[in-house]
Amino acid sequence: MPETLPACLIAMQSNTLVYNDVDVEAFQREVRQQVSQILDAIRDERFENAGIAYQQFIDQYDACFETPSVDVLGEVKRRGIDLYAVLEHQGTRLTAEMCVGGSHDRASERSFNAVTEAHINLLFYMLTLNLAIHNKIDNVQKQLRTKLGFLEERLRTLLNEYIYANQLGRIVLDGLHASETLYGWILLEKNDLDAARLIYKNDLKLNNEMKFAELHAEVMSIYQKRYTSETPEDLRNRAFSRCGLSEDRAQFAFKLCYYLHQTGSISMS
Template identity: 70%
Template sequence: MVEKLHKRSDIDRRVAAGEAVKEQPRQTIRDRMTGQIISNERVAEKLPSYLIAMQSNTLIYNDIDVEAFQREVRQQVSRILDAIKDERFENASIQYQQFIDHYDTCFETPSEYELRESKLRGTDLYAVLEHHGKRLTAEMGIKQRDEESERRFNAVTEAHINLFFYMLTLNLALDNKIDSVQKQLRLKLGLLEERLRGLLREYIYADQIGRIEYGNIDGSLTLYGWVLLQQNELDTAWTIYSHDQSLKDKTSFSALHNEVMSIYHKKRYSTETPQELRDSAFLRRGLSDDRVRIALKLCYYLDQTAQIREYLDELTQDADNKETNNATVDVKTLLLARNQ
């Protein structure tokens, strides 16, 4: 059975009219360890923290934050277009602009034909962004990266994540489904996540020429060493560790911390200063604050893709089959009536 949803905006209007009482305001709550916002407050240009949620036994569709995010996407289009405007990107910037414009237009007076046309454009855009994303991921390697490749990589990745959100909305508006029969959204989301994780691994473990040594690498020689020994940023190390799944599966964060700090407990400590010990560990590793900054950006993008997956879970909550494409709540009706 598909459950009925209520829009947050409708509830807010009732509060403003005095027909309902707002008992508790939303407020920002941050995790002490990661610094991440864990309440339902939005961060600018970041995906809404939920699509639907149970509030006082009423299922709420978060239309206010969704529409705020879509406004921000429209505002950032020019920045993305500027980053991918040269001939190497062929017509990618034009296709992205056309998709966003067509999406906005088709929801003004939604029809099945226009929604399917918008979805078709989005399907084509999947392939375009994946193609350029692969190339830019290679250019973001430790040895090749420069400021321009980083700017372009960020633009294409952000456009890619935005596209997943828009395609999910189109799937819901058309058939109240989260994905196609071929599970296209899930598969393509997985491809993006795989690329991001692979690049993050390089930024954590590679040496100055982008080579990752076979076998276990002492933590002090990796980006964790730079973050903990040079920057003394425990929260940053935790954020990166929390996205380093292969390490998480075999080592606790406390064990990693102890391993990195163990350079101060080696025998030669009596003859070398702490700075000399650090310099020795970092020799020919190519570690830097820039690598930390980029690693954190990759973690942010992985958080965004994880948010998309959370939407899929929200929309199929209580479904007998967790791989279902059918939403268990009626989002379609609200999407098609949102401008009425």
């Protein structure tokens, strides 16, 4: 019975509920602290009252555990399902806005981050509601698993763009040297092995095709093509030309990896 409580890695330790090494109560406290930041980023009319719906859900969730009953918990879960549809719509819109080569700005990024964080928080709350109501993390139709999969796929697709797309947002892998990707920027410009490994860990396709040592060697191989008059800086600039690589692009890719780590904490075996 893979969906029953013991197999879900739920444990009571010193009266603390733990799921996949996540302290649920600490997580919920952190969510409440984030609420004002999320609301501030998604308060205008473009978001169709998504912030208000999110605030109401958090408040109703907290209230329902004061005097819990199956009916009350079920009503909050239904509100969560409605909120999911709102956040999925806004998340899809903002993902398109954040594509490489798009017309996004800092405000777009803040809104994307806020909606994504609200989305992840909601999925975790829905998981705990399922446990409280059904003693299972998901229903027979695997609705929560499916919703989590949609979010992860959207994040991974956007991350793939930030790794491989040129400044126009196009991905042309034929003949694309590793130094011309985000790996090139991180390793050649920043000389940051740990950051490159973080991106590589979340680049599932490349994981299956190439070891990190091979990737590193390909990036560094540009220094072997040096002509007499070329400096290392010349070689780096040539590799980065027309690629649209930047520190902002790298930082947003790291943020996507962070969100994928969070969704991984919710993942259901």
